[in-house]
Amino acid sequence: MSEELRQDGVGQSDGLDRLWTPHRLAYIRGENKPSDSSEEECPFCRIPALPDAESLVVRHGELAYAVLNLYPYAPGHLMLCPYRHLADYTETTVEEAAEIAALTKQAMTVVRRVSGAQGFNIGMNQGAIAGAGISAHLHQHVVPRWSGDQNFMPIIGRTKTLPELLQETRDLFADAWD
Template sequence: MEEPESRVEQAGAGVPDNFRRLWTPHRMAYIKGENKPTGSDAGDGCPFCVIPGMSDEDGLIVARGSVVYAVLNLYPYNSGHLMVCPYRHVADYAALDERETVELASFTQQALTALRKVSGAQGFNVGMNLGMVAGAGIAAHLHQHVVPRWGGDTNFMPVVGQTRVLPELLRETRALLAEAWPSSE
């Protein structure tokens, strides 16, 4: 008599199962809030304050300006999803100074140009979630999302499978966008 399969084998949990399940264990860090700031001050573990001190490759920085920078989102909605962040730790858009406001707008335009060139994006979602109640994952440091969109990019995977399929590794996307980033001169 054959021994019964283990519960793990029966469920196909973590073993190859002909694509009946798509496992995304790397997302657990996001779900658990790992590396999320512990407070509202710059020294409280804010990733947007730490990232500029990293190399472009390690920080996934696409471009650096004098008062803002563009960085890929670690948990993207679509391939190429990036954010434009001021270097200064500031939560409210109304608190940006004129230089920050102008460069944030300019970097957003440059992001659109680079994403169209690299990925042929047909549209974009551009915006900010200001405050936790508005959906900001990191409310203490303002960041503007630039999400490229294509016709039919919302398919059954995010709707039914509750996961996203990204065709390219973040480091590869960063390199392509950095190369295509328009000069601000």
Template sequence: MTEPELQDGVGVPDALQRLWTPHRLAYVQGETDDKNDEPKGCPFCRLPEKDDAEALILARGRVVYAVLNLYPYNPGHLMVVPYRHVADYTELTAGETVELAEFTQRAMTVVRSVSGAHGFNIGMNQGVIAGAGIAAHLHQHLVPRWGGDANFMPVIGHTKVLPQLLGQTRDLLAAAWPAAT
């Protein structure tokens, strides 16, 4: 490299690997028909229309369902989602709030029984500014945690190790769901 290339930042190496996703540009620029703020384009509204295994749905309730996260932080990372297209926690009905809480408790029991999780991160990102990827449809994350799960791989290697395919995780958790009390 020449000195001018280094000075203006072109070709300067860093420690980050790049994952190029040019197909996402249309979404980022708002050029797609899939608008998450409308029920017809919302993935959380469309998932229940699919087969459970295909959609990675673990269990269905009256007003909420549990589904694996397509981009998990850890194995067993799932979400509890109301069927109704609602953005804010304060907009849930009393019945939705209760079943969301009950499904979260059930999910903890199921994940512990299948994987021996030591703890959990549970939460919602309310609004785009708070980090919600799909802000128009409320969803609560449940991320299983184990001692030492935040090791050198993501820090040094910039790689997340997931020891099981999503379909396998889904099958194990879905099978254990009815047995959890």
């Protein structure tokens, strides 16, 4: 059909690019989210037993570990998790809190060196009401930031763009950690 006959716009470009992120559907549906707060259901308790490349662990400490977030807010989004199953920061031992802090500093150093991050958001969401997706197991977020990294895409398009596969990011961080 000619352009003049297609007034409905079907088959005509709207000038918008499409970013397909089918991996996000698992997060939206709540797949792999624990149904209860038991250690058996907890992904943060299961992760350390898996191979690092599969689990996206980039560093093991004695009391805590660093893992890439499977549903990152930004490229290189890490989480620091104690091995022990506990929900609240006040439940950590002095040693656990110190190791989480040390891993946070190391994570910032590594991410800055590998990716040139210009800043970081660091924090813990304590409890479901505070935004914790998995509230039964303490985890601290380390989210790298760059000038202009959060543009109209998340606000208007409700879409995050990640320029690198998680496995590639994991390998870069794990290799650079030492």
